[in-house]
Amino acid sequence: MLRSLFLALLTLSLPTGAQAASLPEQVPGLHHPVALELITDELDTPWSLAFLPDGRMLVAEQPGTLALVDNGDVQRLDGLPEVSHRGQGGLFDLALHPQFGDGTHDWLYFSWAQPGKDGDSDDATAVSRVRFEDDALGAITPIFVQNRFSTPGRHYGGRLLFDDQGLLWLTIGDRGVSKGRAQDTADHAGSLLRLTADGDPAPDNPGFDDDAAPEVYSIGHRNPQGLAQAADGTLWSTEHGPRTGDELNRILPGENYGWPEVTRGRDYATNLPLGVDSAPGMRDPVHVFEGRFAPSGLAVVSGEEFPAWQGDLLAGGLRGERLLRLRLEGDSIIEREVVLDGEVGRIRDVRLGPDGAIYLLTDSDPGRLIRLTRVR
Numbered sequence: 344m345l346r347s348l349f350l351a352l353l354t355l356s357l358p359t360g361a362q363a364a365s366l367p368e369q370v371p372g373l374h375h376p377v378a379l380e381l382i383t384d385e386l387d388t389p390w391s392l393a394f395l396p397d398g399r400m401l402v403a404e405q406p407g408t409l410a411l412v413d414n415g416d417v418q419r420l421d422g423l424p425e426v427s428h429r430g431q432g433g434l435f436d437l438a439l440h441p442q443f444g445d446g447t448h449d450w451l452y453f454s455w456a457q458p459g460k461d462g463d464s465d466d467a468t469a470v471s472r473v474r475f476e477d478d479a480l481g482a483i484t485p486i487f488v489q490n491r492f493s494t495p496g497r498h499y500g501g502r503l504l505f506d507d508q509g510l511l512w513l514t515i516g517d518r519g520v521s522k523g524r525a526q527d528t529a530d531h532a533g534s535l536l537r538l539t540a541d542g543d544p545a546p547d548n549p550g551f552d553d554d555a556a557p558e559v560y561s562i563g564h565r566n567p568q569g570l571a572q573a574a575d576g577t578l579w580s581t582e583h584g585p586r587t588g589d590e591l592n593r594i595l596p597g598e599n600y601g602w603p604e605v606t607r608g609r610d611y612a613t614n615l616p617l618g619v620d621s622a623p624g625m626r627d628p629v630h631v632f633e634g635r636f637a638p639s640g641l642a643v644v645s646g647e648e649f650p651a652w653q654g655d656l657l658a659g660g661l662r663g664e665r666l667l668r669l670r671l672e673g674d675s676i677i678e679r680e681v682v683l684d685g686e687v688g689r690i691r692d693v694r695l696g697p698d699g700a701i702y703l704l705t706d707s708d709p710g711r712l713i714r715l716t717r718v719r
Contacts, residue, residue: 366687366711369718373680374651376718379687382702385417386410386710390501391692392702393437393451396444401475402704402712403453405433411478412712422473422480425458427466430496430519432456436503438511440472440540450540451475454501454513457488465492468499468515468531470542486542489531490556493518498532498566498583506572510545511538514580516566522603525563528555533602535561535580535594549597563600563625565608567592569641569658569693581638581658584608585617589636590628591658593674601625629674637662639706640692644668646699649717657682659690661706666690687713 369378388405395401402410407426411418426433435454442448450472457469469488474481497519504512517525517533525533528551536558537545544557551559569581578594588608592600605625606618621627632638640659644652655678656669664685670678683690689706696702701715 366713370683370686372682373678377682378716378718380714380716382712382714383412383415383417384709384711386704386708386712388433388706388708389691389704389710389712390434390706391436391503392694392704392712393439394694394697395439398697400702400712401437401451403434403437404710405435407434407455409434409453409480418478420478420480422483423453424455424471424483427456427458427496429456429464429466429494431499432466432496435468435499435501438503438505441505441509449475451480452486452503452511454503456496456499456501459492463492464494466494466496467492468501468513470503470511470513470538487513487536487538487558489515491524491530491532493520493532495520500564500567502568502570502580504570504572504578505540506578507576509540511540511542512536512560512570512578513538514564514567514570514582516564516583517602519566522565525565525602526599526604528552528559528562531556531558533562533564534559535564535567551597560596561594561598561600563598563602563605564592565602565606568639571641571643571656573643573654574645579641579643579656581632581641583637584631586611586614587635588617589632589638591630591632591638591656591669592626592628595626598626599624600628607631629671630669630676632658632660632663632667635662636660636665636667640690640694640704642693642695642701644695644701646695648699649701657693657701659693659703661689661691664689666693666703682715687711 400412440448440450459465498516500514500516502514537560567582585608666683668680691706692704
């Protein structure tokens with residue numbers, strides 16, 4: 344509380360330009376202080392981050408551009424398709440093929456809002472892959488498009504992850520127009536999908552019923568935008584609730600996570616509860632975030648940089664402007680720490696770097712790429 348008050352007073356005392364550039368050198372912590380380093384503040388509404396084998400980074404910018412970051416210098420790369428800019432649309436997540444760098448599988452995967460044909464106002468969450476060689480993008484191969492285009496440009500999900508089996512996960516939200524789509528197993532909306540690297544359904548997906556889309560792994564999701572896999576193989580996801588009720592979920596095959604019947608969220612207009620807290624046949628969240636957190640970006644800590652945080656989850660918050668650290672024992676949170684509380688702004692992505700440091704992207708224009716390390 345005192346830290347938040349101090350930062351608020353400090354921000355008010357600064358001119359507008361200084362507010363945008365200000366970044367504390369470090370913040371206190373439960374186990375150790377954390378140092379903050381600005382890598383660049385020249386990004387346009389960045390959405391996600393990928394690390395190249397040579398130490399450089401690729402950043403997806405929501406308006407539809409791909410930025411190559413080299414020691415803080417930013418270069419835009421041409422060659423991506425035109426994205427839908429409706430509402431929350433744009434360019435979303437990035438993922439490198441697990442064998443990227445071997446010369447054969449140098450594929451960059453990206454999720455995006457694909458416009459409808461002939462200027463149609465409908466759009467869909469899609470995944471494509473592109474060769475990345477000699478600092479340039481090659482031919483693009485579409486590998487997946489959700490099976491129903493729709494409006495109004497909300498709740499795309501869009502988070503990607505290659506798991507420890509080399510399978511590609513994609514989150515898709517309910518698309519914000521018909522909540523019941525999240526309970527329709529034949530509709531990709533409101534689901535977590537599990538694909539092969541070529542975009543086909545994973546061969547051992549659960550299969551809900553005869554009409555279910557074969558890519559669907561779990562249903563009942565509103566708008567999941569955090570996805571991470573722990574060392575033991577557990578898949579974790581964070582998703583936006585309405586107004587409140589943001590969730591952390593343990594993802595299991597064939598489970599129904601309840602939306603819209605089960606939710607701790609509230610109606611935006613009336614602030615009244617929208618659903619029940621729990622129901623038979625629907626899986627409860629492991630954790631419901633306090634207040635209006637708006638989770639985006641999720642990482643599992645490993646490596647030597649943060650020894651006191653090993654195995655903990657780091658969840659970024661957009662509206663909450665927080666970075667939360669959660670330690671779990673089974674499905675119980677046994678330690679919780681607010682690592683950042685407004686110091687950097689809206690957090691869109693959270694990544695563990697190959698050096699063990701934590702990397703953040705801020706949801707703003709200009710947006711920032713920030714590196715967190717332990718103060719020794």
